[in-house]
Amino acid sequence: xxxxxxxxxxxxxxxxxxxxxxxxxxxxxxxxxxxxxxxxxxxxxxxxxxxxxxxxxxxxxxxxxxxxxxxxxxxxxxxxxxxxxxxxxxxxxxxxxxxxxxxxxxxxxxxxxxxxxxxxxxxxxxxxxxxxxxxxxxxxxxxxxxxxxxxxxxxxxxxxxxxxxxxxxxxxxxxxxxxxxxxxxxxxxxxxxxxxxxxxxxxxxxxxxxxxxxxxxxxxxxxxxxxxxxxxxxxxxxxxxxxxxxxxxxxxxxxxxxxxxxxxxxxxxxxxxxxxxxxxxxxxxxxxxxxxxxxxxxxxxxxxxxxxxxxxxxxxxxxxxxxxxxxxxxxxxxxxxxxxxxxxxxxxxxxxxxxxxxxxxxxxxxxxxxxxxxxxxxxxxxxxxxxxxxxxxxxxxxxxxxxxxxxxxxxxxxxxxxxxxxxxxxxxxxxxxxxxxxxxxxxxxxxxxxxxxxxxxxxxxxxxxxxxxxxxxxxxxxxxxxxxxxxxxxxxxxxxxxxxxxxxxxxxxxxxxxxxxxxxxxxxxxxxxxxxxxxxx
Amino acid sequence: xxxxxxxxxxxxxxxxxxxxxxxxxxxxxxxxxxxxxxxxxxxxxxxxxxxxxxxxxxxxxxxxxxxxxxxxxxxxxxxxxxxxxxxxxxxxxxxxxxxxxxxxxxxxxxxxxxxxxxxxxxxxxxxxxxxxxxxxxxxxxxxxxxxxxxxxxxxxxxxxxxxxxxxxxxxxxxxxxxxxxxxxxxxxxxxxxxxxxxxxxxxxxxxxxxxxxxxxxxxxxxxxxxxxxxxxxxxxxxxxxxxxxxxxxxxxxxxxxxxxxxxxxxxxxxxxxxxxxxxxxxxxxxxxxxxxxxxxxxxxxxxxxxxxxxxxxxxxxxxxxxxxxxxxxxxxxxxxxxxxxxxxxxxxxxxxxxxx
Numbered sequence: 001x002x003x004x005x006x007x008x009x010x011x012x013x014x015x016x017x018x019x020x021x022x023x024x025x026x027x028x029x030x031x032x033x034x035x036x037x038x039x040x041x042x043x044x045x046x047x048x049x050x051x052x053x054x055x056x057x058x059x060x061x062x063x064x065x066x067x068x069x070x071x072x073x074x075x076x077x078x079x080x081x082x083x084x085x086x087x088x089x090x091x092x093x094x095x096x097x098x099x100x101x102x103x104x105x106x107x108x109x110x111x112x113x114x115x116x117x118x119x120x121x122x123x124x125x126x127x128x129x130x131x132x133x134x135x136x137x138x139x140x141x142x143x144x145x146x147x148x149x150x151x152x153x154x155x156x157x158x159x160x161x162x163x164x165x166x167x168x169x170x171x172x173x174x175x176x177x178x179x180x181x182x183x184x185x186x187x188x189x190x191x192x193x194x195x196x197x198x199x200x201x202x203x204x205x206x207x208x209x210x211x212x213x214x215x216x217x218x219x220x221x222x223x224x225x226x227x228x229x230x231x232x233x234x235x236x237x238x239x240x241x242x243x244x245x246x247x248x249x250x251x252x253x254x255x256x257x258x259x260x261x262x263x264x265x266x267x268x269x270x271x272x273x274x275x276x277x278x279x280x281x282x283x284x285x286x287x288x289x290x291x292x293x294x295x296x297x298x299x300x301x302x303x304x305x306x307x308x309x310x311x312x313x314x315x316x317x318x319x320x321x322x323x324x325x326x327x328x329x330x331x332x333x334x335x336x337x338x339x340x341x342x343x344x345x346x347x348x349x350x351x352x353x354x355x356x357x358x359x360x361x362x363x364x365x366x367x368x369x370x371x372x373x374x375x376x377x378x379x380x381x382x383x384x385x386x387x388x389x390x391x392x393x394x395x396x397x398x399x400x401x402x403x404x405x406x407x408x409x410x411x412x413x414x415x416x417x418x419x420x421x422x423x424x425x426x427x428x429x430x431x432x433x434x435x436x437x438x439x440x441x442x443x444x445x446x447x448x449x450x451x452x453x454x455x456x457x458x459x460x461x462x463x464x465x466x467x468x469x470x471x472x473x474x475x476x477x478x479x480x481x482x483x484x485x486x487x488x489x490x491x492x493x494x495x496x497x498x499x500x501x502x503x504x505x506x507x508x509x510x511x512x513x514x515x516x517x518x519x520x521x522x523x524x525x526x527x528x529x530x531x532x533x534x535x536x537x
Numbered sequence: 538x539x540x541x542x543x544x545x546x547x548x549x550x551x552x553x554x555x556x557x558x559x560x561x562x563x564x565x566x567x568x569x570x571x572x573x574x575x576x577x578x579x580x581x582x583x584x585x586x587x588x589x590x591x592x593x594x595x596x597x598x599x600x601x602x603x604x605x606x607x608x609x610x611x612x613x614x615x616x617x618x619x620x621x622x623x624x625x626x627x628x629x630x631x632x633x634x635x636x637x638x639x640x641x642x643x644x645x646x647x648x649x650x651x652x653x654x655x656x657x658x659x660x661x662x663x664x665x666x667x668x669x670x671x672x673x674x675x676x677x678x679x680x681x682x683x684x685x686x687x688x689x690x691x692x693x694x695x696x697x698x699x700x701x702x703x704x705x706x707x708x709x710x711x712x713x714x715x716x717x718x719x720x721x722x723x724x725x726x727x728x729x730x731x732x733x734x735x736x737x738x739x740x741x742x743x744x745x746x747x748x749x750x751x752x753x754x755x756x757x758x759x760x761x762x763x764x765x766x767x768x769x770x771x772x773x774x775x776x777x778x779x780x781x782x783x784x785x786x787x788x789x790x791x792x793x794x795x796x797x798x799x800x801x802x803x804x805x806x807x808x809x810x811x812x813x814x815x816x817x818x819x820x821x822x823x824x825x826x827x828x829x830x831x832x833x834x835x836x837x838x839x840x841x842x843x844x845x846x847x848x849x850x851x852x853x854x855x856x857x858x859x860x861x862x863x864x865x866x867x868x869x870x871x872x873x874x875x876x877x878x879x880x881x882x883x884x885x886x887x888x889x890x891x892x893x
């Protein structure tokens with residue numbers, strides 16, 4: 001058994017805990033208290049209000065329903081792609097892996113216009129007014145979460161296990177179901193939990209594509225706060241959202257403890273192979289074609305429109321972005337610079353805090369570690385309105401951070417930490433203890449054991465997490481829009497601004513295209529990053 | 538060997554972190570000279586924009602620097618101002634409109650101030666001494682001129698919209714999430730009333746029967762459904778009276794006239810106000826900023842930046858406005874207190890009607 005290392009543990013728990021306590025729990029507590037406590041007494045009447053209203057009860061039910069459905073559907077649709085990216089070697093693979101992250105960062109208003117054009121009244125199929133439009137959009141946004149989280153883990157699984165089963169006469173499907181699937185379960189659950197939380201707090205997609213028929217807790221919190229200024233009811237809804245998310249997370253984290261299996265992970269470069277034979281090639285090309293079509297069509301539509309001019313196609317929109325008559329009022333390069341700067345800050349914060357926390361979550365047992373895990377995930381399942389306003393209420397003293405520019409990377413890091421933790425933990429848990437013991441027996445110090453045994457395996461997961469954190473920050477809009485922020489915009493804010501005026505649609509899409517290219521390039525660069533010689537995992 | 542390379546990496550990370558932090562902090566705190574000029578903060582919505590140098594002119598005139606803080610929209614901003622009432626994050630708020638004004642006043646977030654320039658603003662826009670009107674805009678039905686070129690004439694009144702000739706042509710925004718959507722709902726309430734033989738509820742039932750489409754926000758209505766600005770099939774949309782000049786101004790190819798026009802019946806006038814936040818230490822400077830916002834220089838700069846009309850009636854409008862913007866003679870208005878009192882109830886009634 002591994003003995004807890006007291007001082008190290010205190011540090012590994014302490015830093016993330018302080019960060020989350022000050023920038024999440026405290027602001028959340030402050031805004032909820034302010035909304036629900038009047039004259040020193042807790043007022044529970046707003047909860048009664050929530051449950052007595054049909055629309056709000058409906059929103060609670062629909063939130064759970066659509067999050068579950070979106071999660072299952074995303075798994076189903078994205079798993080084949082995760083397999084192909086994990087198991088096959090093909091040309092342009094790293095570029096494609098970078099490109100699939102693009103949908104994940106695009107503002108929902110932008111994607112909304114593409115979906116309404118493709119699947120609206122004038123589109124290929126008219127799905128408007130149906131729940132399918134919401135579900136498909138959720139799959140579109142979260143596709144990369146499953147491919148990257150599951151694919152990353154799958155890429156390090158030793159294929160010889162499955163090959164042995166095949167050798168013993170199992171069919172391809174049976175070998176997958178009885179050997180690979182159980183081994184993948186931690187990564188599947190990790191990806192599922194993130195998609196669930198992401199869609200549980202879905203706002204833009206529901207609003208834009210759901211019409212009047214569909215509403216989530218998040219949408220209702222927004223309406224109650226912004227339109228009706230009914231903070232107590234909004235706070236009651238936020239508490240209900242929090243309780244729901246917490247119980248799902250507790251269930252998730254206990255199921256994970258029971259499933260952890262130690263594995264011999266192998267470098268992904270050794271695992272992936274060139275497709276052999278017709279069936280291999282058929283599987284690979286059909287999965288890639290589907291992925292390209294599913295993710296590429298809406299993106300191509302947006303890019304195409306950004307290139308449209310009065311008389312045909314051209315770069316007019318890009319040119320006018322750079323002029324002073326542009327509705328943007330700042331050169332686009334300034335928005336790009338802001339977004340990149342914030343994303344670098346958010347990524348460093350999220351990776352530092354997230355990897356420290358992941359060590360504890362992966363290796364310690366007991367109620368405290370589980371509660372810690374839940375706390376780390378909570379920001380992803382908490383309303384952006386609530387957190388944004390919580391900052392305002394709580395962070396005035398001792399240093400007034402309420403309007404400080406550092407609040408943006410901090411807010412983004414809160415949302416990004418769950419991604420870092422969830423990609424790292426399955427890998428950390430599967431590192432074989434006997435390897436560590438052997439190294440220790442041979443006289444290696446704990447630090448050296450970690451560096452030589454654990455680090456090579458978790459650095460790849462760390463990079464995937466860092467990529468996510470960067471992408472989360474580049475695309476973050478929700479929390480950003482509820483902060484009182486400096487006048488100089490981030491890319492999503494600038495795009496949103498252009499989409500709010502007549503005559504500037506093409507400019508908005510030109511800027512969205514710039515965001516897409518920037519995302520793909522950053523993902524590509526992050527994936528290339530290697531920690532010295534240990535990066536081959 | 539690896540240890541050193543690892544250490545170097547770590548050093549690199551720390552360097553990047555340090556650079557990021559310095560870069561971030563540089564944005565806020567410009568190095569001060571020996572004498573720090575007075576600095577005030579203005580909280581405003583995301584659509585706020587001024588020409589280059591305008592705020593610098595104010596600084597040159599008064600020695601006061603203005604830091605602009607942006608928030609999402611009027612509702613978000615009002616929430617932020619209310620939540621930070623005890624320790625305000627800004628000195629001036631600009632952009633709270635008449636649909637939210639009453640709440641702002643009853644929450645006591647504003648200090649009284651009467652600008653010397655207020656006399657140049659028409660009486661109809663004024664709202665007492667707590668909030669200063671800066672600009673206004675009319676939410677009106679816009680139509681796609683091409684769709685009504687031949688055959689059917691464009692509708693002229695709100696009542697026309699219930700005519701089967703205009704079946705499936707109108708798209709509006711949800712008042713629960715959209716500011717023009719709420720303004721249009723208020724216009725129908727002001728016009729048709731709550732009592733009598735034809736109430737606003739009945740009007741909306743007729744609109745529903747005539748195939749009105751409801752979108753979440755202006756962006757979806759205008760850029761996904763409005764036939765003049767998208768592949769959409771709807772040729773009537775709830776937008777602003779200033780949208781046609783904006784179409785001309787932002788067009789990448791020079792236009793002789795806008796592709797859209799405005800129906801002047803049933804427009805709702807949104808007035809945007811500025812106010813000094815209670816608890817500010819810079820009340821005097823804040824007052825000067827409000828004076829500046831009512832100065833001819835600032836007022837003349839607003840139309841092409843925010844596509845609103847200046848509150849002052851004595852300033853020159855830019856030519857694209859003078860030529861293509863419509864100012865309805867009799868826009869609908871409503872007492873802000875009445876809006877505050879019924880907002881939620883009306884939106885809920887509306888939702889019931891439209892959902893069915």
